[in-house]
Amino acid sequence: MSILTLSNVFQETQYQAVTLANFEKFSQIQRLPEELIKDIRVVGSVLPFKTNTYVINRLIDWSNVPDDPIFTLTFPRRGMLTPEHYLRMEKLIDSGADPRLLRQTADEIRLSLNPHPDGQMRHNLPVHRGQKIRGMQHKYHETILFFPSQGQTCHAYCTFCFRWAQFVGIEGLKFATQEAQLLKSYLLEHPEITDVLFTGGDPMVIKTEILAAYFNVLLDKELPRLRTIRIGTKALTYWPQRFVTDSDAKGLLALFEKTAASGKQLAVMAHFNHYVELSTPEARAAIRAIRKTGAQILTQSPVMKHINDKASVWARMWRRQYRLGCIPYYMFVARDTGAQRYFEVPLARAWEIFRKAYSKVSGVARTVRGPSMSATPGKVQVLGVTQAGQETVFALNFIQARNPDWVGRPFFAKFDPQAVWLDDLKPAFGDKEFFYQKELDELLAADRAHVPPVPIDNRF
Ligand SMILES: *Cc1c(COP(=O)(O)O)cnc(C)c1O
Ligand code: SF4
Numbered sequence: 001m002s003i004l005t006l007s008n009v010f011q012e013t014q015y016q017a018v019t020l021a022n023f024e025k026f027s028q029i030q031r032l033p034e035e036l037i038k039d040i041r042v043v044g045s046v047l048p049f050k051t052n053t054y055v056i057n058r059l060i061d062w063s064n065v066p067d068d069p070i071f072t073l074t075f076p077r078r079g080m081l082t083p084e085h086y087l088r089m090e091k092l093i094d095s096g097a098d099p100r101l102l103r104q105t106a107d108e109i110r111l112s113l114n115p116h117p118d119g120q121m122r123h124n125l126p127v128h129r130g131q132k133i134r135g136m137q138h139k140y141h142e143t144i145l146f147f148p149s150q151g152q153t154c155h156a157y158c159t160f161c162f163r164w165a166q167f168v169g170i171e172g173l174k175f176a177t178q179e180a181q182l183l184k185s186y187l188l189e190h191p192e193i194t195d196v197l198f199t200g201g202d203p204m205v206i207k208t209e210i211l212a213a214y215f216n217v218l219l220d221k222e223l224p225r226l227r228t229i230r231i232g233t234k235a236l237t238y239w240p241q242r243f244v245t246d247s248d249a250k251g252l253l254a255l256f257e258k259t260a261a262s263g264k265q266l267a268v269m270a271h272f273n274h275y276v277e278l279s280t281p282e283a284r285a286a287i288r289a290i291r292k293t294g295a296q297i298l299t300q301s302p303v304m305k306h307i308n309d310k311a312s313v314w315a316r317m318w319r320r321q322y323r324l325g326c327i328p329y330y331m332f333v334a335r336d337t338g339a340q341r342y343f344e345v346p347l348a349r350a351w352e353i354f355r356k357a358y359s360k361v362s363g364v365a366r367t368v369r370g371p372s373m374s375a376t377p378g379k380v381q382v383l384g385v386t387q388a389g390q391e392t393v394f395a396l397n398f399i400q401a402r403n404p405d406w407v408g409r410p411f412f413a414k415f416d417p418q419a420v421w422l423d424d425l426k427p428a429f430g431d432k433e434f435f436y437q438k439e440l441d442e443l444l445a446a447d448r449a450h451v452p453p454v455p456i457d458n459r460f
Contacts, residue, residue, distance in 0.1 A: 012054040012282070013245045015155065026053075028062050036066060036077075037052050042090045043076030046106045047339060051075065054239060056445055058280050069274045069307045074156050080339035085109045087206070099278030114407055123376075123447050128186050136183065140400045143195040143230075150210055151200035155239035158273075160304055160343045163201065180217040187223055197230040197269070204235035208248035212255050219262050229264055236297075240286035253293050270326065273301045274308050275317040278324060282299045291325045300330035303350050303371060304343040308412040311356030318357065322365040331370025333382075336421050344420045346373070347394065351382045365445040369399055375422040377440045378402055385415055393428040394419075398436075402443055406436050 020041065023029050029037060040049065051074040059070040066077065078086060081110060089109070092102055124139040125132040137145040161247030187193055196218060203211070218229055236240045243249055259266040268290055277283060290297055299321050303309060308317075318328040333350055334343045345353070350371035358366060372381045386395055392415035398407045413425035427434050 008261045012057060013241055015239060015241070015246075016053045017156075018051045018053060018056060019241070020049055023049075023051075026056060027397055028056055028060070028065075031062070032065065037374060038090075038196060040076050041076040042086060042093055043080050045089055045093065045102060046085065046109050047076050047080060047159060047239060048161075049074075049076050050154070052238065054241070054282070055156050055237075058282065059237070061123075061276075067306075068269055070276060071161075073158055073273060073307045076159060077342070080159060080342045081109070082341075087221060107137040113339075116337075121442060127187070128182065128184055133182060133186070136186070138190075138193075139402060141192045141404055143197055144183075144186070144190075144193050145197050145199050146214075147199055147201070148206060148210075148214060150206045151198070151203040152441065153205055154200065154202040154265045155205060155235055155242075158234070160307075160339055180214045183214075184217050184220065184223065187218075187226060191225045194225060195228040196226060197232060199232040202233050202235060202238075203231050204239075204242050208251040208255060210346060212251070215255060215259060219259065219264065224384065227264055228267055228458075229259060230267040230269050232269040232271070236268075236270045236283055236286050237272060237277040240280070240282040243286040243289045244282065249289075253289055256290065256293035256295045266293070267294040268295055268297045269329070270299050272295050272299050272317060272321065273304070274313060275320050278317070284324060287324050287326065291413055297326040298329035299326050300332065302332040302334045302343075303345050303353055305335050305345050306343065309345050309349070309353060310425075311360070314357035315360040318361050318365040322361075328365050328368035330372055331368060333371050333373045333421070336423070340420075346417060347373075347382050347419050347421075347425075348385055348415070348417050354382075355384065372399055373422050376444075377422075377436050378406065380422055383410060388412065388428065391415075391428055394425065395427075396440045403436070403439055406439075409435070411435055 007067075018026065023040065024037065029040075043049075047414060054068065055074055060074075061068050065071045081089070088105065089102075092105055093198065124137040125131075125134065126136050126138040126144070135147045135149065137147075139145075153267040183196070187196070198214070215229065218226060239246075241249070243252065246252075256266055278287075287297060288447075301308065301317075303314075308314065314331070321328055331350075331354055333347065334340055354371050358368070369381060372379045377398070379399040381397045381399050383397050386393060393412040394415055395410050395412060397410050401407050412428035413419075414428050416424060416426075419425050
């Protein structure tokens with residue numbers, strides 16, 4: 001189908017953001033009960049709120065609101081703030097407080113919500129010629145995360161997102177870099193890196209022309225050890241038109257094709273939370289278009305209460321992904337930031353969901369791993385709950401680790417049905433600490449020694 005005919009088929013080809021400034025003018029919102037509208041106003045003034053007309057017209061089932069998973073995914077809800085925080089903001093808004101005071105209070109609340117879990121701001125920043133560099137994170141040997149500065153937003157925001165600190169404009173909290181050359185010189189000094197993962201925000205908000213400038217540096221013949229360029233994105237859900245009908249969609253696909261043809265792999269790390277996101281002709285056309293360029297699509301999602309905490313949702317999502325040519329890759333545990341309380345699923349429950357869904361799909365979709373916590377020492381997978389002698393334990397395993405030698409060595413924690421994160425777990429069998437703890441402390445201390453006395457992120 002040509003782009004012209006697709007524009008006739010697709011109802012939403014012109015991107016339009018829906019934010020606090022305009023959401024009340026949409027008919028779907030006008031039909032909501034007043035208290036839900038107020039919750040959006042109050043909670044949306046603390047957590048970043050942005051959605052768009054594709055999401056509200058094509059993905060949300062408004063007859064199922066407020067329980068609809070995609071509504072919950074992009075619209076702020078009362079339960080996402082603590083009652084105290086909610087009341088504090090509500091009072092200010094109701095009293096018509098000065099916008100400066102509103103912003104200041106919202107910032108205070110945000111800072112109390114652990115905007116950078118696991119020391120993301122402090123650790124993992126690469127050191128290059130004696131200086132920490134912003135806009136990159138190098139935690140696992142093979143893969144470097146790159147945050148292009150033009151990609152620090154998304155076509156819509158997820159209410160659970162741990163990246164939200166970058167969006168709301170708190171000064172000094174933003175990672176970014178425009179320096180593709182700096183990335184290249186870092187790669188030249190680190191031959192162990194095989195993968196660059198573009199992340200954000202959503203790098204797919206970046207115009208093709210600018211993306212091409214980054215890609216061209218990476219496709220350079222001087223970087224033969226770089227094998228894979230990955231792009232972490234939720235655009236297949238929030239704006240699939242990016243790959244199909246947008247004015248620079250064609251150029252983007254050509255860039256993907258050129259990358260694949262260069263001998264490096266291009267992997268689109270697509271973020272999908274629910275099978276509904278894969279149901280529209282727009283999303284399907286985008287997946288087809290990307291696959292045609294020779295790029296792979298791997299999928300990942302956290303498991304979250306109110307959105308996808310059912311095995312049947314995951315089994316259906318993985319099957320659908322496989323059928324459309326995507327490779328199920330990771331199931332994550334929601335991390336300890338922002339509105340985590342609202343979304344959290346205990347580890348034991350996450351494992352049950354994973355196990356049940358995994359057992360219901362054919363082997364070709366069992367490429368997925370999880371449930372996995374991206375915690376300070378690494379990506380820790382909950383292998384399951386089991387009995388060891390008299391003790392009930394969690395069996396755990398590193399999928400990725402700060403020290404590669406920790407990977408693939410099962411270890412055990414006391415079973416705790418309420419535990420939601422690695423920090424909640426205690427070693428089993430009366431051990432004082434997990435096997436990696438001493439080395440981890442040493443690694444973190446060495447890392448800290450590099451931190452300059454002034455905030456490293458003061459550029460923003
Ligand atoms: C998840 C992650 C990666 C990529 O890990 P893979 O297992 O290779 O997909 C890289 N860096 C960081 C910091 C991560 O959290
Ligand atoms: S698309 Fe990704 S970065 Fe953007 S809000 Fe959602 S989870 Fe966060």
